[in-house]
Amino acid sequence: xxxxxxxxxxxxxxxxxxxxxxxxxxxxxxxxxxxxxxxxxxxxxxxxxxxxxxxxxxxxxxxxxxxxxxxxxxxxxxxxxxxxxxxxxxxxxxxxxxxxxxxxxxxxxxxxxxxxxxxxxxxxxxxxxxxxxxxxxxxxxxxxxxxxxxxxxxxxxxxxxxxxxxxxxxxxxxxxxxxxxxxxxxxxxxxxxxxxxxxxxxxxxxxxxxxxxxxxxxxxxxxxxxxxxxxxxxxxxxxxxxxxxxxxxxxxxxxxxxxxxxxxxxxxxxxxxxxxxxxxxxxxxxxxxxxxxxxxxxxxxxx
Amino acid sequence: xxxxxxxxxxxxxxxxxxxxxxxxxxxxxxxxxxxxxxxxxxxxxxxxxxxxxxxxxxxxxxxxxxxxxxxxxxxxxxxxxxxxxxxxxxxxxxxxxxxxxxxxxxxxxxxxxxxxxxxxxxxxxxxxxxxxxxxxxxxxxxxxxxxxxxxxxxxxxxxxxxxxxxxxxxxxxxxxxxxxxxxxxxxxxxxxxxxxxxxxxxxxxxxxxxxxxxxxxxxxxxxxxxxxxxxxxxxxxxxxxxxxxxxxxxxx
Numbered sequence: 001x002x003x004x005x006x007x008x009x010x011x012x013x014x015x016x017x018x019x020x021x022x023x024x025x026x027x028x029x030x031x032x033x034x035x036x037x038x039x040x041x042x043x044x045x046x047x048x049x050x051x052x053x054x055x056x057x058x059x060x061x062x063x064x065x066x067x068x069x070x071x072x073x074x075x076x077x078x079x080x081x082x083x084x085x086x087x088x089x090x091x092x093x094x095x096x097x098x099x100x101x102x103x104x105x106x107x108x109x110x111x112x113x114x115x116x117x118x119x120x121x122x123x124x125x126x127x128x129x130x131x132x133x134x135x136x137x138x139x140x141x142x143x144x145x146x147x148x149x150x151x152x153x154x155x156x157x158x159x160x161x162x163x164x165x166x167x168x169x170x171x172x173x174x175x176x177x178x179x180x181x182x183x184x185x186x187x188x189x190x191x192x193x194x195x196x197x198x199x200x201x202x203x204x205x206x207x208x209x210x211x212x213x214x215x216x217x218x219x220x221x222x223x224x225x226x227x228x229x230x231x232x233x234x235x236x237x238x239x240x241x242x243x244x245x246x247x248x249x250x251x252x253x254x255x256x257x258x259x260x261x262x263x264x265x266x267x268x269x270x271x272x273x274x275x276x277x278x279x280x281x282x283x284x285x286x287x288x289x290x291x292x293x294x295x296x297x298x299x300x301x302x303x
Numbered sequence: 304x305x306x307x308x309x310x311x312x313x314x315x316x317x318x319x320x321x322x323x324x325x326x327x328x329x330x331x332x333x334x335x336x337x338x339x340x341x342x343x344x345x346x347x348x349x350x351x352x353x354x355x356x357x358x359x360x361x362x363x364x365x366x367x368x369x370x371x372x373x374x375x376x377x378x379x380x381x382x383x384x385x386x387x388x389x390x391x392x393x394x395x396x397x398x399x400x401x402x403x404x405x406x407x408x409x410x411x412x413x414x415x416x417x418x419x420x421x422x423x424x425x426x427x428x429x430x431x432x433x434x435x436x437x438x439x440x441x442x443x444x445x446x447x448x449x450x451x452x453x454x455x456x457x458x459x460x461x462x463x464x465x466x467x468x469x470x471x472x473x474x475x476x477x478x479x480x481x482x483x484x485x486x487x488x489x490x491x492x493x494x495x496x497x498x499x500x501x502x503x504x505x506x507x508x509x510x511x512x513x514x515x516x517x518x519x520x521x522x523x524x525x526x527x528x529x530x531x532x533x534x535x536x537x538x539x540x541x542x543x544x545x546x547x548x549x550x551x552x553x554x555x
Contacts, residue, residue: 221402
């Protein structure tokens with residue numbers, strides 16, 4: 001009985017403020033789509049960074065037996081145990097080095113698999129094709145050149161790689177886009193919240209007769225406020241639903257049907273990542289407008 | 304004097320208004336000053352109203368009648384002194400308990416305060432719905448109480464189709480449907496012609512005879528003089544007269 005009563009009240013309220021409700025739905029949808037998009041972009045960046053990116057500054061890749069023909073530094077064949085020992089002990093003696101880790105080809109294979117998953121490139125690889133490497137963390141990341149001059153020409157070293165320089169620009173771009181998305185999202189969110197507050201105000205005003213009577217006959221404040229809060233929550237949930245549709249269609253049309261074909265070196269995030277974000281988007285879409293309505297009611301509805 | 308018929312329809316024994324017990328209303332040196340105002344709206348008022356009494360609250364506009372009623376309903380809190388209603392100190396009553404307290408009060412206003420888009424029956428049922436009464440109980444109670452106020456069979460009419468007196472009866476039915484201990488009426492006859500007013504007063508008197516305490520603010524001299532009930536007069540916020548079986552006043 002109570003549920004039915006409350007539902008009819010909500011229906012009346014939503015219809016009475018149709019344009020305002022529509023505005024709330026659209027702004028919530030856009031802000032939450034941006035929010036979800038920026039979460040996914042962050043995930044994409046961290047996928048692309050791979051296992052070592054945030055942990056080390058410099059990688060020294062050692063020659064593999066397959067590199068003999070392909071790499072100029074490796075004409076003498078694969079790296080030997082003695083060469084590895086020498087590099088390792090020398091690295092440990094350098095005081096600009098904070099830590100050194102040795103990555104075996106097995107580990108390299110594992111990390112590669114994690115990063116590129118089931119892309120066709122990764123599927124054709126075997127562990128013995130992977131290079132062994134030293135992963136070095138520097139006390140001062142700018143001192144890359146010291147390591148480079150010391151080891152680049154060593155026998156058994158294929159390449160000394162400055163980790164940040166390689167993909168830093170791309171990540172900076174992606175991070176910039178991410179911040180921009182978050183900024184726009186914040187603005188849209190503020191717009192959405194102000195719209196909700198205003199909707200509640202209009203709604204409370206147009207129903208002041210009912211709420212006044214409810215108060216007189218002793219309806220609890222929760223009971224009086226609930227239709228307003230539910231109205232905002234339903235509008236928010238509809239907006240969040242649209243945001244989910246936007247995210248899913250973005251993944252389907254933009255990533256799966258277009259980017260994946262254009263760019264095959266990047267392992268794009270899949271459906272699991274997108275679907276995992278949807279409950280969060282829905283929950284925020286439900287709770288945030290409800291909270292905004294609750295706060296607005298404290299101001300506009302005396303109980 | 305208003306003559307009353309069939310008070311027995313309520314089925315409750317007539318209670319003599321003077322009987323002792325915990326007062327329904329007690330004001331102890333109550334003052335109320337609204338924010339940003341120098342002059343208090345109510346100044347050092349002390350009184351007791353017993354269970355079953357019928358009290359007229361009179362006084363010119365701005366004398367503090369409305370403030371008095373607002374304090375009873377705890378729409379406002381006293382600045383000084385203590386207000387007890389139905390045994391509860393309203394200053395100590397936490398906000399979330401106020402609705403529970405209001406369920407034991409009935410309120411009637413000059414402007415009826417009905418919902419124009421609901422039928423008579425729905426208007427009365429609304430009071431029960433919003434406090435979560437089960438539907439079966441509502442379906443049983445609403446026709447009973449409409450019958451009781453003399454509107455039997457008019458459940459499906461809209462308030463706009465009714466006369467002022469009938470609308471006020473609906474409002475009284477809504478106020479009384481929970482069988483409150485205390486009925487507060489703020490100029491219930493203010494919008495009605497004298498003939499209709501008498502009918503409303505008879506109804507209030509009948510409700511009073513079921514044991515419900517009635518406090519009624521009014522400007523209607525004729526009614527006060529006819530009913531000969533207790534009269535409390537306020538003037539500029541002060542209690543200037545408290546008279547059992549009183550009349551409206553001398554200066555008006």
